[in-house]
Structure formats: structure tokens, C-alpha cells
Amino acid sequence: MTPARPTSLITGASAGIGAAFARDLAKRGHDLILTARRADRLEALATELRDAHGGKVTILPCDLANPDASEKLCADIEALGLHVDWLVNNAGYGVPGTFxxxxxxxxxDFIQVLMTAPAELAWRLLPGMRERRYGRIINVASLAGHVPGSAGHTLYAASKAYLIKFSQSLALENQMLGVHVCALCPGFTWSEFHDVTGTRELMNKLPGFMWQTAEVVVSEGVEAVERGEIVHVTGSVNRFIKALMKLLPDRLTLWLSARESRRYRQLEAAP
Known part of the structure; x- marks a missing residue:
């Protein structure tokens, strides 16, 4: 049974897709638990959402790169007498340069944030969802998980492919218990992601039709998980790219990936 006011935990909620999830779910009547490293941004977002929607917004800043962060975060949630109905594993970033x-x-640290933390949070929060016979888990993956890896940003596509496969297995294990799991796979999304990685200038060379707003990505993701979709690629352009990559021979797709890596990937490590 759907709660009157579900409680959603959103990681990486201080900006970009995470902040868009917070705004979207608050508008839909959710109470929120927001986590990220930047407490000041979380405070500002929490104030905005309380003023706009009147719901309960709890902020629990943490750095998911710490191996004990997920356990502590869940303990803090329990200590506050809260439970999580929706888990949005959104925290992530890119590492420029070759391996x-x-x-x-x-x-x-990258593996801890993008692979270990999402799995551990799901493992810790899933029993409550199963017991209540209601839960939603959105793992923010990427179109990159469906296409060949690139030269540079070596672990990024690998981590997103992992989230897709993890989501599929988790969904199949829990689909009869009222728990929906969805791997949300956006393509290029307007956010500060590329500013943080120092690749904004390269990304600005891409044509405008390749980009989506964070708000559109989130809206598609929420609707996809509600209808029980296990993997959702956002936007018709991205869905076309995914379908095309499946049809082309591996040798050709790897050649295309190598060409695009030279154009749009930063192969030097960040200073």
C-alpha cells in the first residue's frame, strides 16, 4: 500500500539531477532525507522545499567515499525514527584522465561512491521495504552503461553498466513484494557535472539536441519506476543511440568510441 506521504532518501542531492529529484518528489507530496557532502547547499535546498511544499525535509550530510558512511547514514535515519520508502542512488561524478x-x-573512492554505496544502501534499506510491501529504488545509471567504454574516464561506463545489471537482478528478486527497482539511464544532462570534471569546454561542442534538462530526466525516471520499468533510457535520441549500438558490430562500435573519446574526453588527469 502506498504511504500517504512516502519518505525518500536522495544521495548527491545538493545539485543537478539529485536536486531535481528532491524538487520533483517534494512536489509529489514526499517527505525527504537529503544527503551530500555540501551541507550549505543541502540547507538552502531544504529551506526552499519546506517553504514551497510544507513537507518534512531532513538533511544528513555525509561523504559516501568513506567506507562506513552508508552504515552510519542508515543508523542516523533509524535514530531519528524515520524509514525510507524511496531510495534514489544518485551520487556520482567523473574522473578525467586515463586509468x-x-x-x-x-x-x-570512485568505486566506493558509484558502486559500493548504492549496493550497501539498497541492502540496508530493502528489508524494511519488503516488510512494508512497498518500496521504490532508482539507481541513476547512464546511457554510458549501454555503449562501449571510452578512452579516459575509465571506470565511468563500467560503473554504470554495473548499476544496470544490479538493478535488473534486484528488480526480479523483489517484483512480487511491492518493491520496484529501476536503472535510470540519462544521456548528456544539463548540470554542473562537466564543470566539476573540467570538461565543460569539450561538452559544449556537442549539438543541442543531445542534451536534456535534469527536470525532464527526473520526471521520466519517477514515472518509469512507478509503472515497474526496470531499465529506462531517457529521451528518444538516447534510446535511438542505445538501439543502434546493439545492431552495429562490436569492432565498429569500438572504433566509434575511440573516435569520440579523442573529441570529447579529457585524457589527462585533473590537476
Whole structure:
């Protein structure tokens, strides 16, 4: 049974797609638990949402790169007497440069945030969803998880492919228990993602029709998980690209990936 006011935990909620999820779900009548590293941004967003929608907004800043962050976050939620009906695993970023150009700790932190934390949060929160016979888990993956990997940003596509497969298995295990799981796969989305990675100038060379707003991505994602869709690629252009990549031979798709990597990927590590 759907709660009167579901409670949604959103990771990486301070900007971009995460903040758009917060605004969308608050508008739909959800109470929110927001987490990210930047407490000041979370405070500002929480104030905005309380003023606009009057719901309960709890902020719990944390850095999911810390191996104990997910356990502590769930303990803090329980200590406040809250439970999570919707989990939006959105926290993520990119690491410019080739694999060997970055320190191992940089890669380890990336794996922790984009792969380990989403799995651990789902593992810790799923039992309550199953018991209540209601839950929604959205793992924000990417079109990158459906196409060949690129030179540079080495682990990004791999992490997104992992989230897609993880979501599929989790959905099949829980679909009879009122818990819907969806891998949301946007393409290029207007946010500060590329500013943080230092690739904005390269990304600005892409044609405008390749881009979507965070608000459109989120709206598609919420509607997809509600109707039980397990993998959702946003936008007709991105769905065409995914379909095309499946039809073309691997050798050709890898050649295309290599060409586009030279045009749009930063192959040096961030300073």
C-alpha cells in the first residue's frame, strides 16, 4: 500500500539531477532525507522545499567515499525514527584522465561512491521495504552503461553498466513484494557535472539536441519506476543511440568510441 506521504532518501542531492529529484518528489507530496557532502547547499535546498511544499525535509550530510558512511547514514535515519520508502542512488561524478594517470585512491573512492554505496544502501534499506510491501529504488545509471567504454574516464561506463545489471537482478528478486527497482539511464544532462570534471569546454561542442534538462530526466525516471520499468533510457535520441549500438558490430562500435573519446574526453588527469 502506498504511504500517504512516502519518505525518500536522495544521495548527491545538493545539485543537478539529485536536486531535481528532491524538487520533483517534494512536489509529489514526499517527505525527504537529503544527503551530500555540501551541507550549505543541502540547507538552502531544504529551506526552499519546506517553504514551497510544507513537507518534512531532513538533511544528513555525509561523504559516501568513506567506507562506513552508508552504515552510519542508515543508523542516523533509524535514530531519528524515520524509514525510507524511496531510495534514489544518485551520487556520482567523473574522473578525467586515463586509468594509470590517476592515483589508486582516486579510483577506490570512485568505486566506493558509484558502486559500493548504492549496493550497501539498497541492502540496508530493502528489508524494511519488503516488510512494508512497498518500496521504490532508482539507481541513476547512464546511457554510458549501454555503449562501449571510452578512452579516459575509465571506470565511468563500467560503473554504470554495473548499476544496470544490479538493478535488473534486484528488480526480479523483489517484483512480487511491492518493491520496484529501476536503472535510470540519462544521456548528456544539463548540470554542473562537466564543470566539476573540467570538461565543460569539450561538452559544449556537442549539438543541442543531445542534451536534456535534469527536470525532464527526473520526471521520466519517477514515472518509469512507478509503472515497474526496470531499465529506462531517457529521451528518444538516447534510446535511438542505445538501439543502434546493439545492431552495429562490436569492432565498429569500438572504433566509434575511440573516435569520440579523442573529441570529447579529457585524457589527462585533473590537476
Amino acid at each position: 594509470e594517470a590517476n592515483a589508486w585512491q582516486t579510483h577506490a
